[in-house]
Amino acid sequence: MTEHRTGQGEPSRTLALLWGADPTPRRRGPARSVTPVQVVDAALALADDQGLAAVTMRAVAERVGVSAMSVYTYVPGKPELLDLMVDARYARMPRTNWSDEPWRARLTVVAEANRALLTEHPWLTEVAALSRPPLGPGVMAKYEHELAAFDDTGLSDLDIDAALTYLLGFVQAHCRAAHDAARSTTDSAMSDGDWWQANQPLLARAFDPDTYPRAVRIGAAAGEHQGSAWRDDNHWTFGLARTLDGVEALIN
Known part of the structure; x- marks a missing residue:
């Protein structure tokens, strides 16, 4: 295909x-x-x-x-x-004027807006290539608006472009993973929690804590906390915070 x-x-x-x-x-x-x-x-x-x-x-x-x-x-x-x-x-994405909020709050808005777009229109994760965007008025308006979120950060033009690409790359990867998880649930007619519950007896026999001590301990802790191996909101919150931490390292 x-x-x-x-x-x-x-x-x-x-x-x-x-x-x-x-x-x-x-x-x-x-x-x-x-x-x-x-x-x-x-x-x-x-x-x-x-x-x-x-x-x-x-x-x-x-x-x-x-x-x-x-x-x-x-x-x-x-x-x-x-x-x-x-x-x-x-072109149809909502765009509000940036206020005097800190740069981190502005970039969070950029990330959340792109997440909302890709969640509402999942097919975009399949076709929207960051390396070759369609150079039309919608792309240019979006790019200009998102670049403005970096105003007053003190970053160079090249660092601003790279930081925005880095942020949007995280959003796109996260949303694609979320779509894949949702598709797995739909295709199998089984929630992640049900899938792990069904496989628990097999996993208990196969995963020897002496051979895989970290995998068993950490996997069990994560699974108990999230109810599955992957949870959209948990990974979004953690990943976005670490992505912004990376930008902060450039600014400071």
Whole structure:
């Protein structure tokens, strides 16, 4: 199965679409019955409702009420469509003016906003590549807003960019792990707690405390505290705090 990520379309056509230009001037003919925004919104609805696999050019065409071939007059193909989808989601993120709060509080807001976005739209963790973001107005507005959270930290421009990438990388990795955990629960029709309970007799026989003293002791303590080997909120709180500690080491 081919993996789809942002930045895989033809650059000139993608950038033209992102910034509202028509990359393929049309011959004279009847006016278009839908707009590019409607095409993107249809794709977003499919991804949110049914997952990324449901987003095909044919399915998008059916949702907006045009033929499968005519949808290509709006978007050249799925790679470009994915860039438009990601940029649209970024453009619609809530953005409030930064106050005089400390930098750590501002970066916490950045992290929580991105976590909320990836939680509400899990397909974004599959396609939104930090290395090749769609360079559209949504991405640029998001980037500008998040960079401003570092104002008055005293960091250099290069350190600010690296620190933001570091923070967003943590958020993306955490959310992907959370989606995987949720998918495992759905696919097995069994909660993590039930899964560990069912496997407890086997684990008690297999895990010799003399051979694996740390694994048995620490694993048991973590499992008892969390109710499973992995718990979303616990790992989020710990991981975000340590990520911000790393940024603080640069600032101080």
